[in-house]
Amino acid sequence: MISNSPSGQPVIIITINYRLGVLADMFLKELIEEDPKWPTAGNYMYLDMLSALRWIKKNIRDYGGDPNNVALFGQSAGGLSVTDLGAVKGSAGLYRTAISQSGLSSPGTYTSYYSMNDALNCSNTIVQRLNCTNEDKQKLLSCIRNSSIEDLYKIYGTRYTKPIIDNYFFPLYPPLAIQNGQYNNISLIMGNNDYDLTVCLDYPDMNYTQALALISQSVEQKWIPSLVDYYHLKNCSSNRMANSSRCCRIVLSMATDKLFDCDIRRIFNAFYSKYGPQYEQDKLYSYHLNCYPQCPSVPEEGICRHSAELPFVFGTVSDFHSQELFNCTWDNSTRVFSNEIIAHWINIARTGKPLNQWPSYDPSSPKHFYITPDQGFLSETWNRNCSFFDAMELEGVRKTFGNNHYITKETLK
Numbered sequence: 253m254i255s256n257s258p259s260g261q262p263v264i265i266i267t268i269n270y271r272l273g274v275l276a277d278m279f280l281k282e283l284i285e286e287d288p289k290w291p292t293a294g295n296y297m298y299l300d301m302l303s304a305l306r307w308i309k310k311n312i313r314d315y316g317g318d319p320n321n322v323a324l325f326g327q328s329a330g331g332l333s334v335t336d337l338g339a340v341k342g343s344a345g346l347y348r349t350a351i352s353q354s355g356l357s358s359p360g361t362y363t364s365y366y367s368m369n370d371a372l373n374c375s376n377t378i379v380q381r382l383n384c385t386n387e388d389k390q391k392l393l394s395c396i397r398n399s400s401i402e403d404l405y406k407i408y409g410t411r412y413t414k415p416i417i418d419n420y421f422f423p424l425y426p427p428l429a430i431q432n433g434q435y436n437n438i439s440l441i442m443g444n445n446d447y448d449l450t451v452c453l454d455y456p457d458m459n460y461t462q463a464l465a466l467i468s469q470s471v472e473q474k475w476i477p478s479l480v481d482y483y484h485l486k487n488c489s490s491n492r493m494a495n496s497s498r499c500c501r502i503v504l505s506m507a508t509d510k511l512f513d514c515d516i517r518r519i520f521n522a523f524y525s526k527y528g529p530q531y532e533q534d535k536l537y538s539y540h541l542n543c544y545p546q547c548p549s550v551p552e553e554g555i556c557r558h559s560a561e562l563p564f565v566f567g568t569v570s571d572f573h574s575q576e577l578f579n580c581t582w583d584n585s586t587r588v589f590s591n592e593i594i595a596h597w598i599n600i601a602r603t604g605k606p607l608n609q610w611p612s613y614d615p616s617s618p619k620h621f622y623i624t625p626d627q628g629f630l631s632e633t634w635n636r637n638c639s640f641f642d643a644m645e646l647e648g649v650r651k652t653f654g655n656n657h658y659i660t661k662e663t664l665k
Contacts, residue, residue, distance in 0.1 A: 264312065264317045266304075268301055269300070270333075271296045273408050274408035276296045280392075282393055286389075297413065298422065302346070305347060320348070322349075323350070323351065324337070324347050324350045325352075326352065329412075330355075331352035334355075335426065335440065338426065338436040339423070339426045350439070352443075353444075354448045354559075366415070368418055425653055430526055438535070439604035440536055441538070441539070442539075444512040445561055446541070448508070448558045451466070451504045453555070455500050458500050459489040463489075463500070463503050470510075475643075484502070488502050517615075517618065518645065520538070520615070543561050543623075585625065609621075
């Protein structure tokens with residue numbers, strides 16, 4: 253990003269490594285009770301990030317940086333992390349801007365988080381499978397700590413690492429933290445790629461029955477009839493000769509709304525409800541991106557899928573898709589498009605805002621910035637109806653974290 257960025261736009265890039273998996277989210281009563289000064293466990297990935305941010309705050313001036321002007325940007329799980337940090341204890345003042353690229357699922361989705369009891373149950377299962385169960389706290393912890401990393405990860409399996417809402421270090425689900433004034437006062441830029449979700453690549457010819465089955469994996473049955481009506485899904489396979497991909501495209505639109513657009517809007521509206529329009533006009537921006545990667549030998553040529561924007565953000569398309577592997581070219585128009593994206597990202601890092609043509613979020617007339625190489629950079633109306641997903645989210649939050657929508661205080665069982 254530095255070597256390939258347009259000249260005259262100085263930027264310092266620092267990457268942060270952090271723990272994942274079983275090393276990140278072990279949540280046990282024995283760990284909580286081990287240190288009275290730190291009455292929680294898990295969320296170790298965020299402790300690692302805070303350690304790195306404190307180092308940056310202390311040392312970045314030696315590298316020509318400004319310790320009071322730090323911007324975080326992350327993609328996918330990193331996109332979720334940079335927004336989550338705003339609700340984490342001890343993060344205030346360490347950065348002032350966050351860019352979340354395709355943060356699946358975004359921090360407006362309760363299923364992205366563990367409740368304390370869910371985290372405890374998962375961790376206790378690992379203890380049992382390690383044969384470390386013991387009434388003596390020290391013996392139990394010693395058994396876990398003496399286990400091999402191979403055994404730990406084998407037992408942990410392939411499940412995603414999730415943050416834990418623990419009432420202390422990560423006390424509130426982010427939209428609730430915003431509503432309670434317990435979220436950092438930062439600039440926030442959030443967005444996603446047009447084809448982050450690969451449903452139309454995986455199931456290009458799905459029919460209505462298959463579409464329903466796919467939706468049912470992540471949506472409760474009681475919500476499905478309303479979603480089917482709103483998205484006009486019922487007749488999606490009635491004329492397959494005319495459009496065999498209609499069902500998958502409707503499901504893609506529905507899933508993108510649920511996992512990205514409506515979650516971003518939920519976060520932004522929480523800021524608006526708490527702080528009013530002045531915050532919105534200055535600090536909240538959203539985007540959609542379609543990068544059309546030109547790789548003739550790649551099956552998904554022209555599809556801006558999950559992570560496809562990274563070479564454009566870092567200015568490394570020719571390196572990311574080497575000519576030997578994919579016969580990709582870095583033509584002038586691609587370089588210009590990449591430079592435009594880099595210019596926006598650097599300006600966000602420098603000022604907390606994109607360049608002028610990018611509209612800030614306004615809930616009365618919400619717009620996002622559509623970033624695409626063939627049409628330039630356009631302001632588009634955000635015309636999604638999120639009422640179904642907002643209702644689903646509210647119910648899920650109450651079930652998972654407690655009945656009080658504004659303050660959740662869970663007790664370990």
